[in-house]
Amino acid sequence: MTSDNDIEARAWNLVHAYLADASPAAWHVFAARSNYDGNKQALRWLLDQPTLDRGTALLIYWYLGAAWHVQFTSADQALSPETFTLLRLIEERYAEGFYQAGNIWFDPHTSEGGRPDDYPKVPVVRPVPAIMLGPVNGSELVEVSEDPEGFDEGLPLSVAVALYALFEENED
Known part of the structure; x- marks a missing residue:
């Protein structure tokens, strides 16, 4: 049996x-369609790329649950300190222009995976910065309401099948 660390590394x-x-469009699809549970390494890798489109960075921000995290002022208070810290990093980089290209359209107010109004009853202790509330008016609209044909969870079937096989082989 292969160790969990080895399987994670291979995955x-x-x-x-x-x-x-x-x-960039494929990154956007991956960011929108992948399962965020246990996928922080891939998301972090994307977020560390200055070539990541601003629309995709904003999508990840909202899909990570930015509207939920307004009730916390620090990572120590958050249920997921890692996510809280990642949200603050995205805010900082976004405001500083780290993500330069804004070719992919994304509006957090019409998002299917995370929106500013997701948790209306959550007390707002630390508001979302205004810059994170506006749309990216890119000229490219990347459809993310479902996986494109030949994809599963934002990955081409060949990659998804290889991942499934990797995890199944360890169950035996």
């Missing part, structure tokens, strides 16, 4: 190999 290698050669 990351498969995902990373795909992402390293993927287009």
Whole structure:
């Protein structure tokens, strides 16, 4: 039986190999369609790329649950300190212009995966910065309401099948 760390490393290698050669639109699809549970390494890798489109960075921000985290002032208070810290990093980079290209359209107010009004009863202790509330008026509309044909959870079927096989082989 292979160790969990080895499987995670092999899984990351498969995902990373795909992402390293993927287009900005493919990154956007991955960010919108992937399962965020246990996927922080891939999301963090994307967020560390200055070539990540502003629309995709904003999508990730809202999909991570920015509207939920307004009730916390520090990572120590948050249920997921790692997510809270990642949200603050995105805010900082976004405001500083780290993500320069804004070609992909994204509006957090019409998002299917995370929106400013998701948790209206959550007390707002630390408001979302105004810059994170506006749309990215890019000229490219990338459809993310479902996986494109030949994809599963934002990955091409060949990569998804290899990942599933990797985890199934360890169950035996």
